[in-house]
Amino acid sequence: NAGVTQTPKFQVLKTGQSMTLQCAQDMNHEYMSWYRQDPGMGLRLIHYSVGAGITDQGEVPNGYNVSRSTTEDFPLRLLSAAPSQTSVYFCASSYRLGLAGDHTQYFGPGTRLTVL
Amino acid sequence: AQSVTQLDSQVPVFEEAPVELRCNYSSSVSVYLFWYVQYPNQGLQLLLKYLSGSTLVKSINGFEAEFNKSQTSFHLRKPSVHISDTAEYFCAVSEGGGFKTIFGAGTRLFVKA
Numbered sequence: 001n002a003g004v005t006q007t008p009k010f011q012v013l014k015t016g017q018s019m020t021l022q023c024a025q026d027m028n029h030e031y032m033s034w035y036r037q038d039p040g041m042g043l044r045l046i047h048y049s050v051g052a053g054i055t056d057q058g059e060v061p062n063g064y065n066v067s068r069s070t071t072e073d074f075p076l077r078l079l080s081a082a083p084s085q086t087s088v089y090f091c092a093s094s095y096r097l098g099l100a101g102d103h104t105q106y107f108g109p110g111t112r113l114t115v116l
Numbered sequence: 117a118q119s120v121t122q123l124d125s126q127v128p129v130f131e132e133a134p135v136e137l138r139c140n141y142s143s144s145v146s147v148y149l150f151w152y153v154q155y156p157n158q159g160l161q162l163l164l165k166y167l168s169g170s171t172l173v174k175s176i177n178g179f180e181a182e183f184n185k186s187q188t189s190f191h192l193r194k195p196s197v198h199i200s201d202t203a204e205y206f207c208a209v210s211e212g213g214g215f216k217t218i219f220g221a222g223t224r225l226f227v228k229a
Contacts, residue, residue: 004159031215035219040125041221042120042122042206042219042221043160043219045216045217045218048216050215058216090159090160094215103148107159107160107161108159109158110158110159
């Protein structure tokens with residue numbers, strides 16, 4: 001199993017450009033999430049999905065779009081990049097363990113994005 | 117609403133000394149609690165978790181954490197740290213049965229020789 005993979009690892013954009021961060025998992029997990037990590041702020045949830053065709057907003061969704069057409073893939077789109085979106089982006093997947101629920105998250109290696 | 121507070125942003129400690137990384141949470145319902153570790157230039161990985169049952173949970177590399185419901189805490193401890201434990205540690209909470217996980221701001225552990 002490759003686990004959770006993310007591409008690219010590094011990206012530099014100019015203000016106003018758009019791009020898509022790719023995320024894929026091969027563990028057949030139902031749930032997938034996108035987080036951004038900024039110094040001193042931990043991880044903040046951008047968008048998440050509880051299954052193919054179902055997405056919802058997290059804590060900081062503005063400026064980002066997602067879709068989930070398959071169980072495996074969960075791309076994150078930056079519509080018009082801004083310097084405030086300079087961050088490290090992590091994709092994560094998880095599954096529900098039994099009736100009690102357990103959302104242990106499995107993280108990808110991250111994408112380091114700089115917006116000039 | 118859930119929130120997680122990690123009380124120390126940085127913790128320097130000498131090798132073989134004990135360490136405690138503090139975490140407090142707030143929630144009005146039952147919770148699941150997690151500690152994740154992030155080594156330099158890597159993603160996060162699960163260190164240990166509390167779901168139910170025994171309030172003391174342990175990892176395979178010597179860390180342990182105790183769920184204290186009355187104090188709403190989930191502090192992480194290790195009796196003797198190694199240089200290789202240098203990393204950033206994140207406390208996280210999800211409400212029982214829910215999906216969303218809230219992370220603390222992280223604590224950087226520096227282990228010095």
